[in-house]
Amino acid sequence: MDLFSNLALGFSVASSLANLAFCLIGVLLGTLIGVLPGIGATATIAMLLPITFxxxxxxxxxxxxxIYYGAQYGGSTTAILINMPGESSSAVTAIDGYQMARKGKAGVALAxxxxxxxxxGSVSTFLVALFxxxxxxxxxxxGAAEYFSLMVLGxxxxxxxxxxxxxxxLAMVVLGLLLGMVGTDIYTGTPRFTMGITEYADGLNFxxxxxxxxxxxxILRNLEDEHAREVLTRQxxxxxxxxxxxxxxxGPVLRGTGIGSVLGILPGGGAVLAAFASYTVEKRVSKNPAEFGHGAIAGVAGPESANNAGAQTSFIPLLTLGxxxxxxxxxxIGAMIIQGIVPGPNVAAEQPALFWGIIASMWIGNLMLVVLNLPLIGLWVRLLTVPYFILFPIIMAMCSIGVYSVASNxxxxxxxxxxxxxxxxxxxxxCEPAPLLLGFVLGPMLEENLRRAMILARGDATTFVTRPISLTLLLLAVVVLVAVLLPTIRKGRDEVFTEGD
Incomplete structure (x- = not known):
């Protein structure tokens, strides 16, 4: 009963005119940047962070x-019509989606x-609400020890x-951790790695x-690789x-939803890994695996379901654990911190309207996307004809103005x-930038919980292995690390990603 009352609260928040408008702006903008190759949800959200203040x-x-789950929709449009994935998670969709388009089934592939x-998206949002x-x-x-071990696992x-x-x-994670240490020591108040610049006393600006x-x-990568885009003009x-x-x-939709829902929760996983995993599963369970790569509908349905499910369930560790x-x-998390919200389990108890409003908005946003996406296909494809040399100065200017407006620094x-x-x-x-960003975000929290746990345990480091939950999380981290380093598993992992690339 609590679930339904909480969802009712969430829908009352998400269905206000202002929040409906922002949800519509988000999904439209997400679809747009999903359609335009080379920008991506991560870069767009990073650029828009100053506006959210x-x-x-x-x-x-x-x-x-x-913007995030809208980009998963938009990326499939160009992947199917012009064999150019707008999002990395849509790279798998392009394999069979574009072949369906060449056979005159572009509409079926898009639908x-x-x-x-x-x-x-609907099922995985329900899982978010349930779990x-x-x-x-x-x-x-x-406690502090458990949070430290959880971040190590992450x-x-x-x-x-x-x-x-x-x-x-690993090098990117370490670099992110080091960058996260710039600023003032939380316990002694001593400046660290600030190079004498007082503006960095509060740390580097996220x-x-x-x-x-x-x-x-x-932008720099796109300018280097800018080329003419040939848009498919057939009906x-x-x-x-x-x-x-x-x-x-x-079958592929159901399996893709299950795979994406699970892999979306894992740190570093999300939509991309879910899409590749779904395609591999569909090819193995198919009665006719030879049709994959030549226009198999399962090669579109499975990965597209998986990447959207993964995008939704990745909110679970964010909303529950921070x-x-x-x-x-x-x-x-950066957006929440900018708003003065401390990410973590207390958000649900202290700000239930925000917690359940976000969850309810996912259903509304997914409905908006399915209603708007197909009628606007022609518009999205025409946008691809805009030269990138016109787009990049506008984007650069918006980035600079936005960043400066946060602290006027x-x-x-x-x-x-x-x-x-x-x-x-x-x-x-x-080198992937994602581990660097995760290290930068988790670094200060990792250090704070490490030092707090040691203070509470009076300097006894065994506190991390004598507490059952902390020990379990650390053992999981060791198991994952050992499994990745095993030659056979590592070889198979590299082969999967090589096939995906």
Whole structure:
């Protein structure tokens, strides 16, 4: 009964005119940036963080959430029509979606992606509503030792699930932890790594780092790789699938929803890993695996359902534990901190309207997307003809103005430029920025809980292994790390990501 009363509270908050408007803005903007290759939800949310400072907390978070799962919808449109994934999670969809479009079934592929995403989004949102309260209750039993061990597990998982070299992912996490230490020591008040710059006494600006590493670096990469975009001009054709096509979709959609719902919770997982995993499963369970790569409807339905389900359930660790499952969730934590909200299990108890309003807005946003997405296909595709040299100066100006408006600090602009070049350099070295951002966000919390636990235990480090929950989490971290380092598992993991690339 509490679930229904809480959902009623959430819908009353999310259905206000202001929040409906921000939800609509979020999903439309998310679809737009999902359609435009090379921008992405992470970079867009990073750029919009300064704007959220002027909004009500629940409105800003509803809009940012809409951008995230809206981008999963939008990415499939260009993946299917022009074989150019707007989002990395749509790269799998392009394999069979574009082949369906070449056979004159573009409309069916788009409808399959939209309906599968809507079903998966609705089911996974219900799972968020169902599991978030009990997980929050468990999290309230956590002490400093348990939180430290949980963050260690999160960082290890982000390393394990990162693409490419494990050593590079580990290096990115360590760099993020070091950057998170810049500022004033929380217990002694001593400045650390500030280089004598008083503006950095409160630490590096999260918005500046996020905009630089994801926004500016993304622009530099796109300018380097700018090329003409050939838009498919043939008619989309019929949109509504036949009964036979519905039957072919049903199994992949259900399996994709289940896979995405589970993998979305894992740190470093989310939509991308879910889409690749779903495609692999569908190919293995198919009675005709040879059709994959040549226009298999299961190759569209499964991954699209999985990436949307993964996008939704990644909110579970954010809302219950205050732990980000992926870079976008790390940015959401940044948005909460900007609004003066302390992420963690107390959010549900202290601000139930915000907690349940965000969850209810996901249902509303998914309904908006399925109603708006298909009629606007022509508009989204025409936007691809806009030259990038027109777009990038506008984006750069918005980034700079937005970052400066947060604290009116000139050094933040220097930081944006520095982190933009750093992010571009990391891309050249094939280092993922996601573990760096997770390390930067979790670093201060990791240090604070480590030192608090040691103070409470009077300097006895065994407190981390004598408390059952803390010990369990640390053992899980060790198991994950050992499993990733085993040669056979590591070889299989590299092969999966090679196939995905």
């Amino acid at each position: 002027q909004l009500e907390p629940v409105s800003s978070l509803i809009m940012l959430a809409g 399959c992606a939209a309906l599968g995403s809507f079903f998966a 978030a309260p009990p997980l929050t209750a468990i999290a309230l039993q956590f 960082l290890v998982m982000s390393i394990a699930l990162a693409h490419g070299s494990i050593l590079k992912a 918005v500046a780092l996020a905009v630089g590493v994801f926004g500016i670096a993304e 989309v054709g019929r949109l509504w699938p036949t009964m036979a096509e519905f039957r072919a979709m049903a 732990i980000p499952a992926n870079p976008v969730m790390a940015l959401m 000139t050094y933040d602009l220097y930081a944006v430029a520095f982190f933009g070049l750093l992010g571009y350099g990391m891309s050249k070295l094939r």
